[in-house]
Amino acid sequence: MSRIAQVMADLKASNRKALVPYIVAGDPTPSHTVALMHGLVEAGADIIELGVPFSDPMAEGPSIARGHERALEYRVGLRHVLDMVTEFRTNDSKTPVVLMGYANPIERMGYDVFSERAYVAGIDGVLTVDLPPEESGALAETLQDRGIDTIFLVSPTTSDQRAKEIVKNASGYIYYVSLKGVTGAANLDVDEVSERINLLRSYTDLPLCVGFGIKDAESAKAVSSAADGAVVGSVLVNACGELAHAPVSELVSQVSAIIGDMRSALG
């Protein structure tokens, strides 16, 4: 059983929700990332989504886009992100790590080379924002050969027909985008999300995580009532920006505390 499947099964057995923090690798500097990943796990994170910095992060709102820019000031690229995960794995062999990013850095490295290096580094899933299912076949295949999950987005604008197709191609979990907008937007409608999650539930047995627009313990709890987990990004990345010049340990403890609060609320 894959690490993601294992964690999700354990959570389900104890009737708990997955808490999935998103941070940008290398934000605010490369030396923060591994410490922050461990801090988030200690604070109660179940899976870590690690953003791969990209020069043109089209789906991100201003908070996360700035996180990408901060990391790029240190020229953090996909190679370095893989190294960071390798380092993380020396002290944590249990927590799944999912890379979230854009197609071009992977295209540049080459699908085969990337899949192999991701496998060696201990990466569990890959979510490529601008590779919808019709463009992702070749990458999904090389990842699958190494037992790495391809995570897909389903959005409020995805037709029911299309959602059925997407879940067929997906593995790991489904990332339901809670709103029409970019990451960090403010127009979250919890009832609408629950309705859609319940519908998706009838199409698939895969776990369903909800992200975009979750800001605090309350909204995390609300959206995950119907879902299996909550993905939290912009608030964490915002905090990384605000604490960029604080000592690393302080940034780690403050950002982790945000996840700690959510953990308490989710149970």
Next chain:
Amino acid sequence: MINKDLSLKAIASAPDALGRFGPYGGRFVSETLIAALDELRDTYEKLSNDAAFWAEFDQDLAHYVGRPSPLYHAKRWSDEVGGAQIYLKREDLNHTGAHKVNNTIGQALLAKHMGKPRIIAETGAGQHGVASATVAARLGLECHVFMGAEDIKRQALNVYRMKLLGANVVSVESGSKTLKDAMNEAMRDWVTNVDNTYYIIGTAAGPHPYPKLVRDFQSVIGREARRQSLEQIGRLPDALVACVGGGSNAIGLFHPFIEDEGVEMYGVEAGGDGLETGRHAAPLSDGIPGVLHGNRTYLMEDEDGQIIETHSVSAGLDYPGVGPEHSWLKDVGRAKYVAINDDEAMAGFRKLTRIEGIMPALESAHAIAYAEKLAKTMTPDQNIVVNLSGRGDKDILTVAAMDGISVEGQS
């Protein structure tokens, strides 16, 4: 050098149903936009098979844009060059001053048919922004134009034109603050307001169906030029020359000639400080295929796959990607792509202004400069059609600044 396994007919009939031009094109966008792209594709498929839609388009081009644009024999310049005869396709005479309006007229009709009350656009030089603001004013649509903060500085006149036309110009402060970042920001707006918003992409790039529909709207340039060549020269030209930013004026000229085997095509990219310096905007001349802004195409990027900053004296060519159909035409050998440096383009600007009394946009000046080089290698009985994609009024402050002259306050 044309790929012999592919007929010209097959090349001309791209893209396929998935929006692919060979390995290029496609739809590389986040899931939220797929439904909007499906809707646009289906609407366009339906309308483009409807003669009434094209009649409406032609009517607007004739009476609002002022088409057909002339094909002008630049005789004095041709004589001075002493090679081929050079003809200028006068897109600079269009309403709003560039070819961009052909596309915004077409897409505004789509927006109208789709019932979208709000339009958004990205712009580099500001020509597409002005053309979008213009059609929005005419149709009473709300219009927001995204423009990089750097470009806002160097194209102040167009910024003010857009404001006069009632558009809201949004200054984009992210990334390199130029056209590519404006496009990112427009995509972000579209994802957020997808229900009521039509995104008018200004060049033949982006996710399917944009490269196809922008090409179709701009192909009026090539259809007219083909007919005018037959009327005025008595035969087809030997070569076509057009500047390539995202590639819309070039593909508009080229496409109706793809099956005419004897007609050579030259796309002219921005060589900036020179290809060898790395400071340019010439992905076809010095880039590699990758994925950006919804399509697979040639890009300028570093070894990590990050898109790199481009450099060009002309804001409208300052873009690290290019429309996917050009990537395909390059690979199959049907068109050739070359680069012209900033200083060569500036010389072309001055040359045409002095010798023909026509002031080209700095973008078009790249095509002018290359046409002169090409003409010199040809004979006086041969003919070149150059796409004069826009007029230089918007660039006068830039040129004046290069001359060390301040023209502010001299009205």
